[in-house]
Amino acid sequence: MRIPATVGLARILKAEGVEWVTTFPVCYVNNALAEEGLSLLMMRDERYAVAVADAYSRLTGGKRIGVCTVMGGLNPAGFQMAYGALAQAYEDSSPLLCITDGLPEGMAGQIRYPLAAGLRTVAKWVGTITAPEEVPSVMRQAFTHLRTGRPGPVLVTMPRGLGEYDPEARPYKPVCGWRFSPAPEDIAAAVQALRSAKRPLLYVGEGIFYADAVGELAQFAELAQIPVLTTLKGKSAFPEDHPLSVGVRGEAAIHFLQTSDLILAIGTSLSLGHFRHTIPEAHQKTIIHCTVDPADLNRTYRTDIALLGDAKLCLQALIREAMAQGGIPRREGVTREIADAKEAMFARYRPLMVSEERPINPYRVYGDLLKTLDRRASLVSPDSGNPRDQTSTVFEALIPRGYVGWGNVSTLGFSLAVAVAGKLAFPERQCLNITGDAGIGYMFSNFEALVRYNLGVTTVYINNGG
Known part of the structure; x- marks a missing residue:
């Protein structure tokens, strides 16, 4: 039985576990989404339609994908209003799915605003559906990009009036996503460096959430007795009442960044930004960098040891290797030093509070x-x-x-x-x-x-x- 392309897209979203879609004010696919049982959450502007979907993907670590629709096509005012929110999602590596109207056949290059070019500047991947039979394959690629590698927003365009296709001839199977582990020799080298370091520091980013590695992070930090500093987006990946927590910023964070001789960065790009620490005297420190994106390596700082792969798999491998090498020597007085540094910082704020x-x-x-x-x-x-x-x-x-x-x-x-x-x-x-x-x-x-x-x-x- 043949079905409209919009119905096929809606059923694929449901198969991928999507329950609701944010929107404002209209998009060609919206009627089909509602008719197939997806809830439409009408926000009051396009930016917020994107923002809620973005935040949902972040909060669930990409396990559940936030989806939004905005107006595009010949009148891309909705996409233009959504652009800032999509740019933020792209910069913050958030895996949301945005669906917008595509241009009718033969209209590319005929309008002033280049929709396709605009989409690519704020998306990890752009899928363009030009025929009804392409719906399953484009959506399969979309969810592969959403669930594999460095997270980022994915955009799919579909013009009005595409027609129908046969879902039995083109069946859809939900995408699981794929992960990969760092090379064993790099894991061994990282543990050897940690064993030799005098003042190592764990610097943890939001990638811990996407890898579902909160438990492994705590296990490794406690095994090695290493202080844990998080990025702003990584805040809460490690409980901040833990004796090994340095927090996000303030005097304690600066102290441990300055005095460290080795930094193990996990789930962070280490790129520079308005609200990101720089690593002082980085050339005098050993930097071990665990990331899923090779573009992060050697970009901002020299990478001494690269652990290219998923943060969860990396931490599991580090734990196994550390135990195989006889453990990581415990450094006396680490928790006391952390407590003293945090107390000195909070002493300034407590009277104000x-x-x-x-x-x-x-x-x-x-x-x-x-x-x-x-x-x-x-x-x-x-x-x-x-x-x-x-x-x-x-x-x-x-x-x-x-x-x-x-x-x-x-x-x-x-x-x-x-x-x-x-x-x-x-x-x-x-x-x-x-x-x-x-x-x-x-x-x-x-x-x-x-x-x-x-x-x-x-x-x-x-x-x-x-």
Whole structure:
């Protein structure tokens, strides 16, 4: 039995575990998605349609893919409005799927805005469906890119009126994704370097979440007794009340970066950015770099040992090899040094967090949040700017994705999208976003969508003069 191309696409999304799609305001495929039982979450602008899908993919570590649709084709105003959000997802390596209308046959090069060229600048991969029979193969490639290698947004275009195809002649099987391990000789060399190091440091990024390697990270850190510093996007991958946690930023982070003689970077590109640490005196340190993307190697810093592969498989291999080589020598006084460095840092902030001064200062708000929230049953995301800078220092995350850091290309207002996606991904959690005067202006219209869909999230708005 032949089916319309749009129906085939909808059924493929359902086969891949997609339950809902964010959108605004229209897209050719939307009617078929709804008719096939997919929920359409109508946000109040295209940017938020992308942002909620983006955040959902991040929060689930790419195990469940966020999907959005926006208007394209001959009138690509929707895609143009979505461009900033897609650029952020691309910069942050978030594996969302965006579907938009394609150009009718023969119209390429006939319009002023080059849709295909615009798509490629903010996507890991672009799939163009030009005939109904191509739906299964293009979608198969799309989900392969979404679930394999470095994460990133994938865009699929499909023009109106494509016609029908036979799904029995072109069956679709869900894509599992593929992972690969670092070379054994590189693992052995990394363990030998760790055994020889005097002051090693683990520097951990968001790749830990996508590899589902939180447990392996804790096991390896405890086995080797190595301090753990995370990137902003990697925050909460390691419990920040753990004796080996250095946190994300502040004096403790700077101290251990400066005094380390070896850095084992896992799940981070080590690229430079507005909210990323630089490695001081990097040429005097041994740098071991675990990444799924060879483009990261030797880009920002010299890579002494490359562990090219999945973070989970890498950590499992490091644990096995460390035990085979007789373990990694424990360094006396490491946890005491971490505790002293963190205490010196928090001593500066603690008075502000209990201050009775008026007007109230932001740190007092964060201090009260720490007392009020159950950090083992909640999700907090700050907006870019002051809320992010301040909370990433003093708000200690206790569970994976209990705090969601984000953004190198940081679009204001994204924190509300994270809270919304958090409620969709973890309905049992209390989901909260923190914003200031600038960020709140980007959110107002989308509060209406939260009321319409009965999504209970909390927004903390700080009057910070932004």
